[in-house]
Amino acid sequence: MTIRTAVIGFGTAGRVFHAPLVEAESRFTLAAVVTSSPERAAAVRERHPGAAVLPGVDELIERAGEFDLVVVGSPNETHAPLALRAIGAGLNVVIDKPVAVTAREGRQVAEAARAAGVVLSVFQNRRWDGDFLTLRALLERGELGTVHQFESAFEWWKPRVGQRRKDLAPQDAGGGILYDLGPHLIDQAVQLFGPVREVHAELDTRRPGSPSDDDSFVSLLHAGGVRSRLWMSAVAPSARPRFRVTGSEGVFVSQGLDPQEQHSKAGLRPLDQGYGVHEDGRTATVLTPDGGSRPVPLEPGEHLRFYRLLGDALTGGAPVPVDPDDPIAVLELIERAVARGNRAVS
Known part of the structure; x- marks a missing residue:
């Protein structure tokens, strides 16, 4: 077929x-x-x-x-x-x-x-970012012990409002960085640590002429006790670690964004050699209680897996790669963040 x-x-x-x-x-x-x-x-x-x-x-x-x-x-x-x-x-x-x-x-x-x-x-393609796949496997092996804090940041430096629809749209039309990046960061947190019982948000507008938030923070308290702290910003001259995860036996740290989007923009195709792999060979790091550290090889990113799983669903009746109920639940959390968020306008 x-x-x-x-x-x-x-x-x-x-x-x-x-x-x-x-x-x-x-x-x-x-x-x-x-x-x-x-x-x-x-x-x-x-x-x-x-x-x-x-x-x-x-x-x-x-x-x-x-x-x-x-x-x-x-x-x-x-x-x-x-x-x-x-x-x-x-x-x-x-x-x-x-x-x-x-x-x-x-x-x-x-x-x-x-x-x-x-x-x-x-x-929800960020479920198949290489750093997220690496972190998920490490957590499944229990290598950090009991996780207390999950920190996730998706930040860049674009101090002027662009002409993209999402930059110009108000929040009630799906504009702003919370609606742009929140669906990814919140989805990843819920995938790792489950349902959320408390939401706190700071939804700030920093760029002149921006109709919605462009520098935002969301904190989630999961039912299991893990605290997720999520940063998303268009005005960060230097980005935080992409992930910093604190457990009872170690801290996982990874730097930089998954390369698949930039590879595609540069003309690489998903089946090309090196697609989804950082050219500089970087690794993530686990910091240990004795002051030591060890490198953790990053898995290649594989957004293509979404369509492979979708093909299985369409041709063989397998489950869909992302159940729609998951992102709907994330939207409910975003709506709670908007309703309760503190705001600053520069």
Whole structure:
């Protein structure tokens, strides 16, 4: 079976992530890309000459019988409405994170998919970052003992507001850094340490003209007692460690962002040699109570595994790679963070 796939949107989500990953998985074919931008349409024809270019979602729905799967990679506020249209046309759906702008919308989409009998999953690709895979395996082996604190940061230096939709949109339309990076960082924390009973947030706006938060912090107290502290910022001249995890027997530290996104932007494809591996050969580190340390080799990142697991779900009835209920629960935590967050505007 060939899974005929249409990708809606050819911004970062469609161009950097979904289109290359769909082409790299042998059971999928990139059959169409939806974009109304002439420049992006030209880029599709250059990079993916076998894909049809459709100017709008109406044209996609009219040709629904030609496709098996729709990937929604458009702006955040369109995720739920477009997913509902695709589900209504009988198509399986992947939604780029966040699954919707509100948990209520997310539940509507999940209920519609169940009622229609179609497959629905959400692209939480950071579950397959190399540093996260490394940390998860280390925790499963119990090498840090009992974990007390999980610190996770996704930070960069962009002191001026860009022109991306997510930079210009207000928070109630899915704009701001909490809706951009929070779905990843919170999802990773919940995947590792389970349900959350308390949420604290500091949602700050630092850049002139920014309509929403761009320098935010979220603290989660998990039911099991672990405290997760999550930083996300567009105004960090020097980033914190990507992960710092404190346990009773050691501290795990890793530096720098997973390289898959930058590799894709540079023109590498997911099956190319070295894709998902840091060029400098860096390792993570475990610091031990006796003052010593040891290197921990980083696993290669593998966002492609999402589509491999999705292929198993679509062709063999296996579980979807990301159950939609997981990112809906993350949205509920984001909504709690927004409702309770302290704010500063510079």
